[in-house]
Amino acid sequence: MHSDRSPTSLFVSTFTAMATSVIVSICSAAGATRLEESVKKIKDVFQAVEESCSRFDGLSDLSRLNQTPEIWHNPSAPCFYAIREAYSAYQATRGLFDPRILSDLIALGYKESWTEGIPDPRCAPPLADRVPLEEWKPEFTENNGVRPGGRPIDLGGIGKGLALKWSAKAISASTSNFLIEAGGDCICSGTGPEGNGWDVGVQNPHQPEGDPVMVLRLSNHAVCTSSIAVRSWWQNGALRHHLIDPATGKPGGPGLAAVTVVSSDPARAEVWSKALFILGETKLIEFSESEGIAAAWITDRGQVVSNSFMDEYVTWKSLVQ
Amino acid sequence: MALSKEQQTKLRKLMPLVVLYPLSTGIGIISTLYVAGEINHSYPASEALPVTTTQNQPANSTTPSPSISNSQKQLEMEKINALKSQIALLKVQLQALLAESSSVAGPNQQGTPPSGAVAPSSSQAPTTTPRPTATTPPPTHATTGASRALR
Numbered sequence: 001m002h003s004d005r006s007p008t009s010l011f012v013s014t015f016t017a018m019a020t021s022v023i024v025s026i027c028s029a030a031g032a033t034r035l036e037e038s039v040k041k042i043k044d045v046f047q048a049v050e051e052s053c054s055r056f057d058g059l060s061d062l063s064r065l066n067q068t069p070e071i072w073h074n075p076s077a078p079c080f081y082a083i084r085e086a087y088s089a090y091q092a093t094r095g096l097f098d099p100r101i102l103s104d105l106i107a108l109g110y111k112e113s114w115t116e117g118i119p120d121p122r123c124a125p126p127l128a129d130r131v132p133l134e135e136w137k138p139e140f141t142e143n144n145g146v147r148p149g150g151r152p153i154d155l156g157g158i159g160k161g162l163a164l165k166w167s168a169k170a171i172s173a174s175t176s177n178f179l180i181e182a183g184g185d186c187i188c189s190g191t192g193p194e195g196n197g198w199d200v201g202v203q204n205p206h207q208p209e210g211d212p213v214m215v216l217r218l219s220n221h222a223v224c225t226s227s228i229a230v231r232s233w234w235q236n237g238a239l240r241h242h243l244i245d246p247a248t249g250k251p252g253g254p255g256l257a258a259v260t261v262v263s264s265d266p267a268r269a270e271v272w273s274k275a276l277f278i279l280g281e282t283k284l285i286e287f288s289e290s291e292g293i294a295a296a297w298i299t300d301r302g303q304v305v306s307n308s309f310m311d312e313y314v315t316w317k318s319l320v321q
Numbered sequence: 322m323a324l325s326k327e328q329q330t331k332l333r334k335l336m337p338l339v340v341l342y343p344l345s346t347g348i349g350i351i352s353t354l355y356v357a358g359e360i361n362h363s364y365p366a367s368e369a370l371p372v373t374t375t376q377n378q379p380a381n382s383t384t385p386s387p388s389i390s391n392s393q394k395q396l397e398m399e400k401i402n403a404l405k406s407q408i409a410l411l412k413v414q415l416q417a418l419l420a421e422s423s424s425v426a427g428p429n430q431q432g433t434p435p436s437g438a439v440a441p442s443s444s445q446a447p448t449t450t451p452r453p454t455a456t457t458p459p460p461t462h463a464t465t466g467a468s469r470a471l472r
Contacts, residue, residue: 014400021398023463025462025463044370045370048370049370076373077370077371077372077373078370078371080371081371144373165368166368166369166370166371167370169368169369169370170369170370179462179463181463181464181465184464184465184466184467185465186463186465188463192462193462198462198463199459199460199461199462199463200461200462200463200464200465201458201461201463201464201465202464202465202466203464203465203466203467204466205466205467208466208467211457211458212458212461212464215458215459215461216465223465224465225465225466225467227466227467228467229466229467258466258467260465315459316458316459318456318458319456
């Protein structure tokens with residue numbers, strides 16, 4: 001990998017996609033025109049993923065597919081690959097990650113994009129845990145055919161992870177030193193502006209606008225966080241959030257406020273951050289250590305913890321907890 | 322039917338648009354297809370944005386742009402995020418040296434540091450650039466956390 005030790009220009013561009021801000025930072029000596037072309041490629045990727053994979057867009061391939069998930073469909077390539085990636089993640093996490101929780105999200109009131117407003121507080125979800133879902137067995141064909149099987153799905157963060165992955169690939173031919181941040185998930189390449197890596201702060205979910213609780217130094221990695229700092233709401237006196245435990249259909253993650261994972265693949269980082277969150281505080285450390293997942297988490301009491309795999313990337317950690 | 326002078330003048334003004342508009346649209350379509358083709362040929366499908374090339378593919382509907390509010394707050398949020406990133410990067414570039422900060426979690430301390438404030442220790446000589454300490458994080462290039470949804 002090319003290591004750029006000499007100072008280069010830093011180009012920063014921001015745009016909106018998938019209901020969040022996307023910030024592109026590129027270290028390059030290339031002119032503004034070529035850099036804008038790179039940003040345009042990233043925009044195109046995000047737009048393609050959003051148009052095909054958003055459950056909030058009634059005309060997206062995913063929305064049409066969700067109307068009749070029991071039959072065969074031929075969605076666009078981004079949607080097809082996203083569903084296939086979701087199934088791969090379902091198998092890898094042994095069901096901790098399961099995109100079939102869409103009905104549960106809607107039952108909790110999360111029907112519209114967060115940009116349209118918080119879920120209806122008057123919505124009364126069922127009080128009892130629902131029965132665990134049956135094993136998910138979607139079917140795929142070589143020409144992008146898919147039969148999801150039975151239940152509507154929410155691709156959620158995995159779509160964002162794939163958008164980051166494909167964006168990085170789209171611009172890697174023209175630049176090797178960049179960072180793309182999309183709504184709290186990041187992918188970076190190269191050695192950063194100073195030649196010793198990209199420094200990424202881990203947000204404090206209890207004080208999102210304050211200082212980070214930890215700083216990671218990354219070079220060719222992705223980092224994703226599952227957090228209830230933003231997408232949480234009160235409903236009939238109970239705190240709800242969007243990280244649903246597939247086993248119960250209700251918000252999971254006992255004892256946790258946020259989980260951060262570092263991986264080479266942003267889609268897998270996203271999946272594991274969600275899966276580890278669902279596990280909860282007491283099971284998280286043993287599971288992540290045994291699986292070799294670099295993870296850090298902040299408890300609902302404000303404690304900041306990182307496992308041995310994540311410690312390799314930590315350059316600063318708050319002592320105030 | 323003969324046109325009046327006024328009508329002839331208006332028609333002469335519109336003629337360039339009648340020619341240029343479809344021409345520019347055609348150029349835009351051709352260049353988009355070319356770029357898409359280049360991307361498709363450049364990278365393996367598993368790593369790059371997949372491009373739909375199969376037959377019997379249902380015509381993708383023309384989806385409207387994401388229904389994101391164009392409120393002033395949304396624009397301000399974008400500007401703020403971009404400015405925050407630039408400020409953080411400028412801080413790093415201005416610093417001559419960054420001390421390696423402790424990464425060991427110590428005993429809990431009383432109180433919390435002021436958010437964003439730089440508080441040099443009384444035992445250190447004042448410096449022009451902030452140094453990361455136990456309570457002061459170093460500048461960062463990005464942040465991972467809750468999706469900063471635009472409300």
